[in-house]
Amino acid sequence: xxxxxxxxxxxxxxxxxxxxxxxxxxxxxxxxxxxxxxxxxxxxxxxxxxxxxxxxxxxxxxxxxxxxxxxxxxxxxxxxxxxxxxxxxxxxxxxxxxxxxxxxxxxxxxxxxxxxxxxxxxxxxxxxxxxxxxxxxxxxxxxxxxxxxxxxxxxxxxxxxxxxxxxxxxxxxxxxxxxxxxxxxxxxxxxxxxxxxxxxxxxxxxxxxxxxxxxxxxxxxxxxxxxxxxxxxxxxxxxxxxxxxxxxxxxxxxxxxxxxxxxxxxxxx
Numbered sequence: 001x002x003x004x005x006x007x008x009x010x011x012x013x014x015x016x017x018x019x020x021x022x023x024x025x026x027x028x029x030x031x032x033x034x035x036x037x038x039x040x041x042x043x044x045x046x047x048x049x050x051x052x053x054x055x056x057x058x059x060x061x062x063x064x065x066x067x068x069x070x071x072x073x074x075x076x077x078x079x080x081x082x083x084x085x086x087x088x089x090x091x092x093x094x095x096x097x098x099x100x101x102x103x104x105x106x107x108x109x110x111x112x113x114x115x116x117x118x119x120x121x122x123x124x125x126x127x128x129x130x131x132x133x134x135x136x137x138x139x140x141x142x143x144x145x146x147x148x149x150x151x152x153x154x155x156x157x158x159x160x161x162x163x164x165x166x167x168x169x170x171x172x173x174x175x176x177x178x179x180x181x182x183x184x185x186x187x188x189x190x191x192x193x194x195x196x197x198x199x200x201x202x203x204x205x206x207x208x209x210x211x212x213x214x215x216x217x218x219x220x221x222x223x224x225x226x227x228x229x230x231x232x233x234x235x236x237x238x239x240x241x242x243x244x245x246x247x248x249x250x251x252x253x254x255x256x257x258x259x260x261x262x263x264x265x266x267x268x269x
Contacts, residue, residue, distance in 0.1 A: 217245070
């Protein structure tokens with residue numbers, strides 16, 4: 001889906017964003033290493049019928065500036081808050097996927113007036129209280145990326161995002177995922193800066209202070225951030241709703257774009 005490209009000078013760096021549709025504002029926050037091109041076009045099209053969507057590349061990723069590290073989740077939440085301001089919005093609904101869900105939680109806690117409602121997809125509250133992935137997942141994340149091509153990293157990363165059976169059953173979608181991964185891929189240094197930001201972050205003890213209506217969505221076969229983390233979020237966040245999608249992996253918005261969009265539209269309506 002083609003959107004309107006834009007750039008904003010925020011916190012000393014250039015943030016690239018893309019706008020779709022019209023209506024109430026909805027900010028989409030992407031996960032670790034990802035960029036705007038990772039959002040499913042079907043997902044964007046469904047949402048753009050109801051909202052003005054702004055999706056953006058986090059610092060270091062995609063077409064945003066390759067800022068020197070270290071990075072932090074609070075720093076990236078401030079980037080998001082400043083982007084809301086740049087768009088001329090007093091506040092926005094905020095939907096975050098994976099690391100984007102961490103940024104969204106931090107944004108809602110640090111800038112509560114900037115957030116109307118919160119959608120947390122395939123994410124965690126971080127820290128020692130979270131349920132960790134299997135060792136195989138961390139071995140993929142810790143690969144020395146400078147030793148591999150973008151396509152090689154993309155193909156091994158499929159196993160972070162999708163259940164093995166889904167990969168086998170959907171070869172065309174997997175090729176598209178690899179192609180999307182190779183559009184403006186993140187550099188090894190910036191990936192490490194984002195990964196370290198995730199590893200050092202937690203808001204577990206602060207979640208009881210969230211005052212926003214919150215929708216939590218996960219797949220019950222997510223190997224990257226196990227679904228138990230979404231159950232913990234649901235237990236800790238007042239006025240939250242939990243939706244689990246059978247068979248869903250970490251790449252939930254690519255596996256079930258229309259179904260996830262429908263949950264968001266229903267929640268925000």
